[in-house]
Amino acid sequence: MTLKAGYPFWLIKDGLPFTYPKLDHDIDTEVVIIGAGISGALVRYYLINAGINCVTVDARTIGLGSTSASTSLLQYEIDVPLYKLTEMIGKEKAERAYKLCGEAIDKLGKITKDRGVKYFEKKKSLYYATFKKDVSWLKKEYEARKDVGFKVRYLEAYELEKEYGFKAYGAILSDQAAQTNAYMLTHCLLQHEYDNDIYDRTEITDIKHSKKGVVLKTESGYTLKAKKLVYATGYEVVDFIDKKIVDLLSTYAVVSEQYNERDFWKDDVLIWNTANPYLYLRTTPDNRVLVGGRDENFSNPAKRDKLINKKTKQLASDVNKLFPHLKFKPEFSWTGTFGSTKDGLPYIGPYDRLPNSYFALGFGGNGITFSLIAAEIITDLILGKPNKDLELFSFDR
Known part of the structure; x- marks a missing residue:
């Protein structure tokens, strides 16, 4: 495939940094x-x-x-919200799954430190409500995460706009997140x-x-x-x-041209939203913005690949709607296949x-x-x- x-x-x-026989x-x-x-x-x-x-x-x-x-976001959140996963598999198991992911971020940070490599940046994560109807369950999700022990804060719409410079209906700010270069x-x-x-x-x-x-x-x-x-x-x-055991999907990603100065958003937090499929953004160490999402059900590589240009334009537009000052211009874009499970x-x-x-x-x-x-x-x-x-x-x- x-x-x-x-x-x-x-x-x-990064090219091909090492070769193998x-x-x-x-x-x-x-x-x-x-x-x-x-x-x-x-x-x-x-x-x-x-x-x-x-x-x-x-x-x-x-x-x-x-x-x-890979877009290389490291988050404890999985594709099914904690409150919903609790309804599916029970409170103890759902909380354990989320805790394991949170611990995994710290362990990845330790591995990179032990190996003496630079490909790990600790970040915060901002999960915002795309639609007004999402607010009620997003607040429920906030309470579920807080009860587990995650350091989270709920931002009302006015707080979100004041602190992060874009409009949405509310958001969960999590302390535990990071980003890497998986390759x-x-x-x-x-x-x-x-x-x-x-x-x-x-x-x-x-x-x-x-x-x-x-x-x-x-x-x-x-x-x-x-x-x-x-x-x-x-x-x-x-x-x-x-x-x-898995449904295959196609996701799309775009990286901007390099900016002369880092003037992105507060703390360069990881950003993603409650839409389905969800939009996600991060920055790179060399002053770029990476955006991904606009997923499609996977049928075959040819059909997936034909959509790259269309998805690139849509994702660039998504960024510019959130942050008009960025004047996001795509430089690299790609698509990849990934899988989604029932839980x-x-x-x-x-x-x-x-x-x-x-x-x-x-x-x-x-x-x-x-x-x-x-x-x-x-x-x-x-x-x-x-x-x-x-x-x-x-x-x-």
């Missing part, structure tokens, strides 16, 4: 990870730190799948104790699961044998799972029909924090440790 099209800003800005020999290892995007990179990072030997393979050049198309973070994570154990341009054409382990074949005829296999293939998981939660852990396998599927708009949660859970499972959060994200939920 072609996961993205157009000119993703991160790929143009194509697999040209047989391998026998403890764990194989399929997928070297942000999910696979985080799983590998955790496994390596736990002393587990692993080999990572990717069908593409590293980072050229969904990761390069470069992925490469930096993969360099952690890199020992020629990562192979790109290595497509897996056959996988056989058994009680003894897993055997994989590449298109070039080489064999990988492992005790365990981790699927970190993202939205291409539909090729491996024989039941419907907004990812699928993590074993799948009974595929013995000795684990899945790290960080679906939704919060995929990066979900990927870290998946890395923690899967590492525990491979080490033979129980994990109390496994049930929350299981295929049987």
